[in-house]
Amino acid sequence: MPAAALKPKPLPTQSTARRAVQLDLPYAPVLKSPLPAGRPREWYISHNRRLKAMRLAIALLDSGVFLPGQARNETIRDAARLIGVHPPSDTTCHMVRALMKYSRWGGVRRRAPCPARRPAST
Numbered sequence: 001m002p003a004a005a006l007k008p009k010p011l012p013t014q015s016t017a018r019r020a021v022q023l024d025l026p027y028a029p030v031l032k033s034p035l036p037a038g039r040p041r042e043w044y045i046s047h048n049r050r051l052k053a054m055r056l057a058i059a060l061l062d063s064g065v066f067l068p069g070q071a072r073n074e075t076i077r078d079a080a081r082l083i084g085v086h087p088p089s090d091t092t093c094h095m096v097r098a099l100m101k102y103s104r105w106g107g108v109r110r111r112a113p114c115p116a117r118r119p120a121s122t
Contacts, residue, residue: 035047049091049092049095050095052085052088052092053088053092053095053096053099054099055083055085056076056079056080056083056085056088056092056096057096057099057100059079059080059082059083060075060076060079060096060100061100063079063082065079065100066100067100068097068098068100068101071093071096071097071100073090073093076088076092076093076096077093
């Protein structure tokens with residue numbers, strides 16, 4: 001028997017699976033470092049909201065929700081319950097959908113170089 005046949009198959013990823021791959025549990029949060037002191041209270045609130053929205057967006061992507069239209073508030077709150085965080089507010093749910101929307105776009109749009117700016121060949 002060839003050696004390649006004895007090699008175990010790798011686990012399916014989200015892109016190769018026929019159906020959604022379940023989120024790996026138990027979820028282990030990363031170690032937290034203290035936030036910088038001296039900022040206004042609103043900064044801490046928005047910072048924590050952004051972190052929570054990112055965690056929830058990652059959990060939704062891992063569970064097979066790829067489009068912002070698929071991520072209703074109930075779906076996002078179910079994902080929060082699954083990973084063990086408090087249910088998000090409507091504002092945080094909106095932020096999760098915005099993160100999913102803009103992550104599909106790929107960030108900064110790259111323009112073609114302007115012909116006038118091309119270096120002259122010597």
